[in-house]
Amino acid sequence: MRRALPAMAASDAVELTAVAGRDAQRTREFADRFGCAADTYDGLLQRDDIDAVYVSVPTSLHVPWAERALRAGKHVLVEKPAGISAVEVGDLVRLAEERGLVLRENFMFLHHPQHEHVRGMVADGRLGTLRSFHGSFCIPPLREGDIRYDEALGGGALLDVGVYPLRAAQLILGERLTVAGATLRVRESDGLDLSGQATLASESGVLVTVDFGFEHTYGQSYTLWGSQARLSVDRAFTAPPTYQPVLVLEEQDHGERFTLPPSDQLAHGLAGFAAAVARAARTEGGAAADPAETAWRAAALETMELVDQVRKLAVRVTGDARVTGEG
Known part of the structure; x- marks a missing residue:
């Protein structure tokens, strides 16, 4: 989050709408610093003004919160690695595909030329x-x-x-x-x-x-x-x-x-994720029908299999x- 929030606030590709955290005071401080709303985790997922969620909680919580975001109809950029085992990441990948939602793992280096x-x-x-x-x-x-x-x-x-x-x-x-x-x-x-x-x-x-x-x-x-x-x-x-x-x-x-x-590479990654969300919005079947997103999902699962x-x-x-x- 130390690098991600400033990059999101500076990006033309995304609009930082709200942040959520366990500590209400720290969450408010971050929100004030970056000019967005402060909310709870559950509250953030219920917001109508949010299209996508960046999940940056500890690794063992990536899948539970990414799953909740997907079930709430949000596209998900999840911090690497996507989970702690191939079984749980496989379940997450299938859920994203069923919902036609973008699910990307935030390996920033992949976006460096x-x-x-x-x-x-x-x-x-x-x-x-x-x-x-x-x-x-x-x-x-x-x-x-x-x-x-x-x-x-x-x-x-x-x-x-x-x-x-x-x-x-x-x-x-x-x-x-x-x-x-x-x-x-x-x-x-x-x-x-x-x-x-x-x-x-x-x-x-x-x-x-x-x-x-x-x-x-x-x-x-x-x-x-x-x-x-x-x-x-x-x-x-x-x-x-x-x-x-x-x-x-x-x-x-x-x-x-x-x-x-x-x-x-972080700015490129955010821009690529935003472009994928935009494609999903105008494509029948959403991200499930996008070959690029199929590749992202498959790579996340293969990494955990390794x-x-x-x-x-x-x-x-x-x-x-x-x-x-x-x-």
Whole structure:
């Protein structure tokens, strides 16, 4: 919400009508700051002047509140990940499709043009035959009491940062992935995952590895390695609006750096969501008949299926490397 509300208030694509929260005083402060109404969660869903809702509650509450919004006839932009398991996200996806409503997962990085540039270079054969993808998103330890350390609220490194390289692999490769194995380092007291790795494969045989965690110096990137060249993307997931991405291409006897224009991925995401809502309003069947929205729903479900596979296959170790079991 720290970035989303200012972006919504500044956007020409959406109109920020009301905010809701658990704390009435803080909600009023936000409303006054951004020039909109303050309401309760239930009150907001009953408003006739609202077309869509941004669900940014803790992860374990994404599906319950997104479901209530959809049943109230509202389009939904839900913070990533859409839920905590493929079963509940599948139910949410089917509800959105039945209602003809837009349901999008707010992975902001998907809207940055640098990734389309990468896909273009792969399609043009600059890397030769693609052999592997490696993605990472790791951050330093969080403050004590951070909700991401609370498993009941959908905490853990896999759901918070691990989903980013998984989703990036889906985007760049454009194929279904299968998890071959995984390792999670867990907190001994309660089994919460603090960091991890996973190995996957695409339908065409591209090998995929991802790293994620709450125990590292900060870093986020992905690398594509082909038969002729390697392409690296730094600051892949949270590029600020003024950041100029630099793609690094390395061949055996040659190297190139491609500096791309800055881009506001959050603004692009809001504009894309608003455009989808507008299309749904003028299309028979609403968003259910929109191929683009079908793809968004399918991707959200596939991401959670991968998360479930990682959990199922993971060997869990504690900080002193003792194995604590599988599944």
